[in-house]
Amino acid sequence: MLSHAVIEKLEAIVGQGRVKTDIDSLATWGCDWTKHYTPAASAIVFPASTEEVQAIVLLANDEKIALVPSGGRTGLSAGAVAAHGEVVISFDRMNKVLDFWPADRMVQVQAGVVTAQLQQFAQEQGLYYPVDFASAGSSQIGGNIATNAGGIKVIRYGMTRAWVLGLTVVTGKGEILNLNKGMIKNATGYDLRHLFIGSEGTLGFITAAQIKLERPPRNLRTLLLGTSDFNSIMHVLSAFQGKLDLTAFEFFSELALQCVTASGDLARPFPDVAPFYVLLEFEALSSDTEEHAMQLFEACMEAGWVVNGVMSQNETQARNLWRLRENISETIAKFTPYKNDISVLITHVPAFIADIDAIVRTSYPDFDIVWYGHIGDGNLHLNILKPPALDKDAFFAKCQEVNRSVFETVQKYDGSISAEHGVGMTKKPYLHYTRSLDEIAYLKALKHLFDPNHIINPGKIFDQD
Amino acid sequence: MLSHAVIEKLEAIVGQGRVKTDIDSLATWGCDWTKHYTPAASAIVFPASTEEVQAIVLLANDEKIALVPSGGRTGLSAGAVAAHGEVVISFDRMNKVLDFWPADRMVQVQAGVVTAQLQQFAQEQGLYYPVDFASAGSSQIGGNIATNAGGIKVIRYGMTRAWVLGLTVVTGKGEILNLNKGMIKNATGYDLRHLFIGSEGTLGFITAAQIKLERPPRNLRTLLLGTSDFNSIMHVLSAFQGKLDLTAFEFFSELALQCVTASGDLARPFPDVAPFYVLLEFEALSSDTEEHAMQLFEACMEAGWVVNGVMSQNETQARNLWRLRENISETIAKFTPYKNDISVLITHVPAFIADIDAIVRTSYPDFDIVWYGHIGDGNLHLNILKPPALDKDAFFAKCQEVNRSVFETVQKYDGSISAEHGVGMTKKPYLHYTRSLDEIAYLKALKHLFDPNHIINPGKIFDQD
Numbered sequence: 001m002l003s004h005a006v007i008e009k010l011e012a013i014v015g016q017g018r019v020k021t022d023i024d025s026l027a028t029w030g031c032d033w034t035k036h037y038t039p040a041a042s043a044i045v046f047p048a049s050t051e052e053v054q055a056i057v058l059l060a061n062d063e064k065i066a067l068v069p070s071g072g073r074t075g076l077s078a079g080a081v082a083a084h085g086e087v088v089i090s091f092d093r094m095n096k097v098l099d100f101w102p103a104d105r106m107v108q109v110q111a112g113v114v115t116a117q118l119q120q121f122a123q124e125q126g127l128y129y130p131v132d133f134a135s136a137g138s139s140q141i142g143g144n145i146a147t148n149a150g151g152i153k154v155i156r157y158g159m160t161r162a163w164v165l166g167l168t169v170v171t172g173k174g175e176i177l178n179l180n181k182g183m184i185k186n187a188t189g190y191d192l193r194h195l196f197i198g199s200e201g202t203l204g205f206i207t208a209a210q211i212k213l214e215r216p217p218r219n220l221r222t223l224l225l226g227t228s229d230f231n232s233i234m235h236v237l238s239a240f241q242g243k244l245d246l247t248a249f250e251f252f253s254e255l256a257l258q259c260v261t262a263s264g265d266l267a268r269p270f271p272d273v274a275p276f277y278v279l280l281e282f283e284a285l286s287s288d289t290e291e292h293a294m295q296l297f298e299a300c301m302e303a304g305w306v307v308n309g310v311m312s313q314n315e316t317q318a319r320n321l322w323r324l325r326e327n328i329s330e331t332i333a334k335f336t337p338y339k340n341d342i343s344v345l346i347t348h349v350p351a352f353i354a355d356i357d358a359i360v361r362t363s364y365p366d367f368d369i370v371w372y373g374h375i376g377d378g379n380l381h382l383n384i385l386k387p388p389a390l391d392k393d394a395f396f397a398k399c400q401e402v403n404r405s406v407f408e409t410v411q412k413y414d415g416s417i418s419a420e421h422g423v424g425m426t427k428k429p430y431l432h433y434t435r436s437l438d439e440i441a442y443l444k445a446l447k448h449l450f451d452p453n454h455i456i457n458p459g460k461i462f463d464q465d
Numbered sequence: 466m467l468s469h470a471v472i473e474k475l476e477a478i479v480g481q482g483r484v485k486t487d488i489d490s491l492a493t494w495g496c497d498w499t500k501h502y503t504p505a506a507s508a509i510v511f512p513a514s515t516e517e518v519q520a521i522v523l524l525a526n527d528e529k530i531a532l533v534p535s536g537g538r539t540g541l542s543a544g545a546v547a548a549h550g551e552v553v554i555s556f557d558r559m560n561k562v563l564d565f566w567p568a569d570r571m572v573q574v575q576a577g578v579v580t581a582q583l584q585q586f587a588q589e590q591g592l593y594y595p596v597d598f599a600s601a602g603s604s605q606i607g608g609n610i611a612t613n614a615g616g617i618k619v620i621r622y623g624m625t626r627a628w629v630l631g632l633t634v635v636t637g638k639g640e641i642l643n644l645n646k647g648m649i650k651n652a653t654g655y656d657l658r659h660l661f662i663g664s665e666g667t668l669g670f671i672t673a674a675q676i677k678l679e680r681p682p683r684n685l686r687t688l689l690l691g692t693s694d695f696n697s698i699m700h701v702l703s704a705f706q707g708k709l710d711l712t713a714f715e716f717f718s719e720l721a722l723q724c725v726t727a728s729g730d731l732a733r734p735f736p737d738v739a740p741f742y743v744l745l746e747f748e749a750l751s752s753d754t755e756e757h758a759m760q761l762f763e764a765c766m767e768a769g770w771v772v773n774g775v776m777s778q779n780e781t782q783a784r785n786l787w788r789l790r791e792n793i794s795e796t797i798a799k800f801t802p803y804k805n806d807i808s809v810l811i812t813h814v815p816a817f818i819a820d821i822d823a824i825v826r827t828s829y830p831d832f833d834i835v836w837y838g839h840i841g842d843g844n845l846h847l848n849i850l851k852p853p854a855l856d857k858d859a860f861f862a863k864c865q866e867v868n869r870s871v872f873e874t875v876q877k878y879d880g881s882i883s884a885e886h887g888v889g890m891t892k893k894p895y896l897h898y899t900r901s902l903d904e905i906a907y908l909k910a911l912k913h914l915f916d917p918n919h920i921i922n923p924g925k926i927f928d929q930d
């Protein structure tokens with residue numbers, strides 16, 4: 001519990017009414033989309049500026065109070081959960097576009113700007129912010145940067161990291177750093193900006209960012225193909241990637257499609273049933289691109305990789321094809337899926353998936369797996385569905401057992417135990433499957449350097465020794 | 466001087482004949498393209514593997530010997546100069562392509578692979594390595610990564626950083642770290658890979674890298690335009706960038722063009738004399754792109770921004786237009802230019818150039834400035850030509866004076882004192898014009914973390930306290 005004196009000091013920084021301690025607020029801002037941990041925040045503070053964040057961090061150092069940053073609270077690894085009496089710093093009030101440089105195609109936003117708000121701002125300037133994912137309507141740019149968010153356009157546009165030209169951060173020690181100041185080229189010593197990107201709020205708090213924007217994509221076309229087996233997906237990727245400028249290359253299994261079509265207004269894209277489906281998107285920059293895509297499609301059918309497929313002829317058709325992919329997460333929710341978000345080299349994907357399927361089939365024959373993900377960048381979402389007969393707690397306990405085999409297989413293929421969801425608390429026990437012990441020792445030392453009192457989001461990514 | 470015992474220990478690691486101490490070798494491998502410092506290496510060692518590099522670093526820690534990494538030795542900031550009796554680690558023998566993953570479009574190379582060799586390998590696979598610059602025929606990929614090399618295609622393809630998916634490094638403590646292992650998506654704690662990129666060999670030695678390759682550009686067209694003044698360049702950039710996918714946007718001044726045409730076989734591109742010239746390159750992905758470019762060209766002439774211009778109709782013409790830009794550095798060499806490589810936001814470029822021109826014109830009326838650079842990413846090469854009557858040492862002394870004004874102006878516009886050449890020793894006294902004192906304190910602490918005995922390229926970027 002926070003003393004009344006501390007709450008008064010916090011109020012002196014952010015103003016009356018901007019420190020909340022009521023039960024509803026503690027529950028709302030004390031957690032993210034992960035539900036494994038019980039939120040137990042002791043207060044929620046709403047600063048409005050970098051300087052107010054700095055004052056809070058300095059106070060927290062004096063008083064030895066742990067702080068948890070809170071953005072759109074859409075995280076899936078409990079990186080923004082206050083489970084141990086921490087004070088939550090919400091960025092909800094820091095939601096302004098600060099500056100825009102048209103010649104640089106760059107915008108500066110506060111950390112609390114919602115991703116969709118940034119996308120909208122870009123659109124109003126005739127530009128485009130290409131990082132996109134299902135939770136873009138709620139997630140905040142500060143959280144995107146803190147987890148180096150990925151999503152559905154990574155194959156063309158890269159991760160959030162690729163779009164951050166400058167960062168304003170308040171370190172765990174309470175210094176304000178303005179990192180890289182928006183420059184494309186700046187070779188003046190270690191790039192601390194990249195250290196903060198993906199650090200999940202454990203080195204300091206991101207309060208503002210300079211974001212590069214891009215020209216909007218032109219004439220997007222969407223193609224949905226059913227493939228005859230998993231390996232065929234890789235052939236299709238190789239055939240198309242060499243010839244077209246892909247902006248997305250997603251896949252999902254028949255079981256995923258069944259879940260989506262069973263639960264809503266979406267029809268199957270074509271009558272044929274295929275074990276896997278590929279959704280690919282490309283820019284039709286010239287009149288012959290589309291024709292070229294159709295030729296590739298036909299060649300893939302002749303090779304036996306593709307059993308059937310459709311290409312969008314207009315926006316509505318494209319949107320409906322995308323919904324077959326995007327609705328998966330929502331429609332499998334009722335099966336209480338156990339989610340893992342893993343990545344390996346594209347080269348290793350077929351063998352990796354075969355290994356995991358074999359493990360689950362052998363040891364847990366009553367478990368169904370729904371596979372989907374961003375296969376164009378080696379990122380797979382592995383969802384184990386709870387058998388109706390199995391109790392939820394028993395199911396999660398069994399999934400923890402499966403985890404060990406899954407992560408041993410990730411390690412076998414030199415992959416990542418968390419492709420784009422971060423480590424937070426849920427993946428913390430498994431960090432060593434991807435990072436070596438030497439690396440983890442450096443992570444801890446880096447944390448200690450920027451946050452010697454371990455004030456800033458402690459117990460996330462790793463436990464400090 | 467190294468003791469005979471130490472030389473024997475080094476030979477035990479790398480083999481007989483692979484430790485050189487003759488005067489010619491010390492002079493050759495003891496320096497880079499900067500000539501301000503006298504090389505004074507005490508030995509040159511040629512390891513063949515990561516493990517040999519590790520053994521050398523461990524020995525150096527035991528014996529307290531400073532090490533300097535040496536790649537293609539094309540650096541322009543003395544980052545690879547051994548001026549204080551250091552042992553030089555040359556990567557010349559580590560010049561192999563180690564692995565290639567076609568589905569990932571990724572190659573793994575040893576650090577000593579020459580940039581052009583990597584470009585060639587990519588081409589043989591039907592792919593493309595897009596980082597390119599004048600010294601690509603000599604520079605090594607390890608050095609490119611250590612300085613985060615930029616060059617002429619950054620506007621489209623980004624810096625070297627954007628292409629590094631994995632790094633093998635030997636830290637200053639002698640650990641081998643395999644960082645990120647080639648993954649596109651990997652959200653498992655701080656990305657140490659990005660800390661080593663651009664660290665100029667001061668945290669550890671890069672011994673191998675996994676490099677992403679890209680599809681080759683298609684139907685490149687080159688357009689050379691003369692502009693009526695500097696501001697017009699910005700209008701032209703804005704007009705073209707919105708409409709075409711630019712792969713380069715370079716500029717140079719009339720004086721630069723005069724130097725190039727006076728010294729070789731290249732003719733002026735058109736009879737009109739303009740104060741500035743823009744070279745832009747784009748992919749003509751469809752038949753109407755070229756026509757569209759011509760319309761933009763005409764619109765820029767009607768607006769009064771462009772006085773004349775030519776578009777390449779074939780490869781030879783394109784190459785000759787590029788040579789007008791690429792030959793500048795070589796042809797001004799005889800004027801003993803004092804070089805600065807600076808960057809500011811594109812928005813600030815016109816005001817920045819006007820400020821610098823005014824400073825030089827007022828305080829040093831006998832100095833000529835040759836401006837050129839990668840204006841599409843705010844990177845300007847400022848070259849002050851030595852007046853024939855002025856003695857070389859007196860000229861350099863005066864340029865040091867000019868530096869203070871130049872870097873104060875860089876600071877005024879929140880720019881970088883070194884856009885793509887690194888800090889090394891030549892820019893070390895000016896680091897604080899771009900990085901804050903808090904940041905510099907962190908740089909030093911990071912160095913100390915990875916290299917507590919200050920064995921690895923000491924005295925580069927900053928002096929350790």
